[in-house]
Amino acid sequence: MTIRLRTLFLGLLLALVLAGGVAALLVWRGVYDISATDQHTAPVFKVLDYAMRRSVLWRTENIVPPPDLADTRRVRAGAAHYREHCVQCHGAPGVAPDPLAFGLTPAPANLLAAGRTWQPGEIFWVVKEGIKMTGMPAWVYRLSDEEVWDVVAFVRAMPLLAPRDYAQLASTLPAPGSAAPSRVAPARRGDVAAGRLATERYLCVTCHVIPGFVSASHHVGPPLDGMGKRSFIAGVLPNTPDNMVRFLLQPQQVDPLTAMPALGMSQQDARDIAAFLATLDKVKAK
Ligand code: HEC
Ligand code: HEC
Numbered sequence: 001m002t003i004r005l006r007t008l009f010l011g012l013l014l015a016l017v018l019a020g021g022v023a024a025l026l027v028w029r030g031v032y033d034i035s036a037t038d039q040h041t042a043p044v045f046k047v048l049d050y051a052m053r054r055s056v057l058w059r060t061e062n063i064v065p066p067p068d069l070a071d072t073r074r075v076r077a078g079a080a081h082y083r084e085h086c087v088q089c090h091g092a093p094g095v096a097p098d099p100l101a102f103g104l105t106p107a108p109a110n111l112l113a114a115g116r117t118w119q120p121g122e123i124f125w126v127v128k129e130g131i132k133m134t135g136m137p138a139w140v141y142r143l144s145d146e147e148v149w150d151v152v153a154f155v156r157a158m159p160l161l162a163p164r165d166y167a168q169l170a171s172t173l174p175a176p177g178s179a180a181p182s183r184v185a186p187a188r189r190g191d192v193a194a195g196r197l198a199t200e201r202y203l204c205v206t207c208h209v210i211p212g213f214v215s216a217s218h219h220v221g222p223p224l225d226g227m228g229k230r231s232f233i234a235g236v237l238p239n240t241p242d243n244m245v246r247f248l249l250q251p252q253q254v255d256p257l258t259a260m261p262a263l264g265m266s267q268q269d270a271r272d273i274a275a276f277l278a279t280l281d282k283v284k285a286k
Helices: 002-029 040-062 071-084 110-117 120-129 145-160 161-172 192-201 241-248 267-278
Strands: none
Touching: 040 120, 040 192, 071 145, 071 161, 110 145, 120 145, 192 267
16 A cells, blocks of 8 residues: 555656656747737636736725715826826727737737726726736836726726717816826835835836846846945945935936936835835845
8 A cells, every 4th residue: 555655656756757847848948939929828818817817806805995986086087097008008998009009918908898897996906016927017106096096987987988978088188298197295204115116116127136136137237235335326426315316316417427217206216215225235245
């Protein structure tokens, strides 16, 4: 009996190792077509879509929507944000998405179904947090929670709009661009945890090696390990928290020749990121 069990166990182990080996071989050989022109196969799409739905459900049970979600003022405010940030990919009644959306895999869903069947909290969460490995951005750094609820109000109202209603509504909205992303004055001192998150979202890792972040291995800017201990920022500005905020907001005003771009961040995000960078006091051994 024990011998049989052991054989079974060894057999299973061998099968696992073989399967892992085959998978590694397929990856190494580059068999999987990652081109965006090659749509997901039906089983892959089903699994991904199901996993996304389950993941959203799991995280949104306790989100309570504001009571005035059907209020016309909210719907109008949401329509303005929608036209500015969403229609490019998701379209609207009678309006096609922009050409860039045609190149996305998975293709951005038409939101009529989500507007009808998703709970408000689920739409809220997806818009705020985005969806990994799709083109769906997280809007948390561009829209406040209240603004995201406005968008939710509009997405819920959209299935009831005929193309003519939408065109009429859109023609009465303020001009695109005037609903500027919220640039509220900082409400609190720099916060290390918030700064860590903001560092992730502002694409800092696409140009810098930063301790604790997973990123590509090609780097445009200097590594930021030990930044808290350095005397100067970009070699010219004494490394104080206020100077770091100044540099992050307007790098090119500090050093006109720098390749570090102004990333359009809010004062609060800059303070948070500066607080996070100040904690990087260890220099990684090269
Ligand atoms: C750059 C393109 C892009 C932009 C801009 C964009 N989305 Fe998305 N969105 C996607 C993609 C891609 C998906 C994932 C595919 C999918 O699940 O349908 C997605 C998924 C969603 C979903 C889940 C819907 C579903 O049925 O799966 C919602 C809801 C959503 N987006 C709302 C919004 C809202 C609201 C905005 C504007 C604040 C927005 N999106 C902006 C590309 C975009
Ligand atoms: C497009 C690439 C790019 C992005 C994105 C970028 N940086 Fe930079 N960064 C640079 C370059 C290049 C430099 C070198 C500037 C110089 O020395 O003139 C730099 C310099 C810096 C410095 C000064 C480093 C030193 O040694 O003094 C800090 C701090 C910094 N970046 C932080 C950030 C943070 C935080 C983010 C995200 C919010 C970010 N960077 C996003 C390219 C980038």
